[in-house]
Structure formats: structure tokens, C-alpha cells
Amino acid sequence: DAKTTQPNSMESNEEEPVHLPCNHSTISGTDYIHWYRQLPSQGPEYVIHGLTSNVNNRMASLAIAEDRKSSTLILHRATLRDAAVYYCIPAGTSGSRLTFGEGTQLTVNP
């Protein structure tokens, strides 16, 4: 599995954009980059995934570096409900075998 590096914690203010970085320098060419988040006392929930191109959905955007060794999850307007631990997970074989690291704890200030 590719090794990932994420900041332990980040802070943001409500209604401001948030950029959550992830380094995955050992990612293989067939690994997708998945992002999940875990709200307090809940199971993780899917946020977004991508392979090479930048991706957008209703929750967030994913910007993938051209060399694929890093990616950034972008929350366009943070809300208090976005306070969670965010996990960046390169995965190349099966979605059911995603390996979660310790992630980034995002705090959103009102």
C-alpha cells in the first residue's frame, strides 16, 4: 500500500475554503486516491475519489498533482458540520480493502 502523509490537524473558519493536503509519493499508477471523512461518533463516509484528473462533486473537489504524488481535498465553503477527521487513501486493488491512516482533524470555527 502507498504511504500517505497528512497534517495531524488543521483549522478553518466557517464559510471559508479549506484545502486539505495529502502526500502519497509511493502511489502506483493504478491507485485511485480516495477521501473519506469521519464525523464524531460516526462511521466514515465517502467524500470523493479520483485517478488523474481533478474531480468535483456536491461535497468537495479533488485536485491531483500532475505527477500524482500529492493531492488536495478542497471544501469550498466550510460549515460547522464539516468538522471531522479526513482520510486520504490511495487504493489500487479493492474498495473493500481501503487502509485508513490517522487522517487530518479539521476544526471549523464559527
Next chain:
Amino acid sequence: NAGVTQTPKFQVLKTGQSMTLQCAQDMNHEYMSWYRQDPGMGLRLIHYSVGAGITDQGEVPNGYNVSRSTTEDFPLRLLSAAPSQTSVYFCASSYDPWPGELFFGEGSRLTVL
């Protein structure tokens, strides 16, 4: 929309007791898996299944058994509970394993005394 349902939500066991954590999904997903999460840590994969009758080990399988007799159900059995198995357990399922979007249950909090 039930999604992934785990029971029980809370359980206290004594060392050496056995029990089964139940997981059921109603989305006709082929892929199911069990994770454990210790305080302040990420999730670690215990076992997973790519379809009925097929299971495989994850990162931390020791002390746990699984079976998959139906598409809907994926129970996790603790054979002889130990305090080191005190954790929150999450079941997850996905339709497409590549790349796959995992749907998680709400978790089962287990304490072993």
C-alpha cells in the same frame, strides 16, 4: 433506507466469552468488510469478503472469524474475547470494488473486561 446495519451498538464482555457482531446491508453489495478503530487511531481492516462464500484476512485478523453465507450478511465472531479487543467495530460494504465507494455502519462499541 437502511444501508448498513450493525448490531449490537454496545456490548460488554468478560475475558474469554464469545460473541458475534452482526452486519447486514440491503444494497445488494458484493463486497463487505470489518474494521476496528481504537481510541485516537485510524481504522484497521480485520476481514473482508468479495462475495457470498468468499472471505479473506485483512491487517489484524487474529482472534476473529467471519463467514459469508448470504450477500446481505457478514457476521464477525470473537472466539475468546480479550481486553485488547476493546474497540469500536465498523462494518462496511461496497458495490464496485474498483475503485469502490464504501458505505459504513454506525459502529459497535465493544468493551472486554
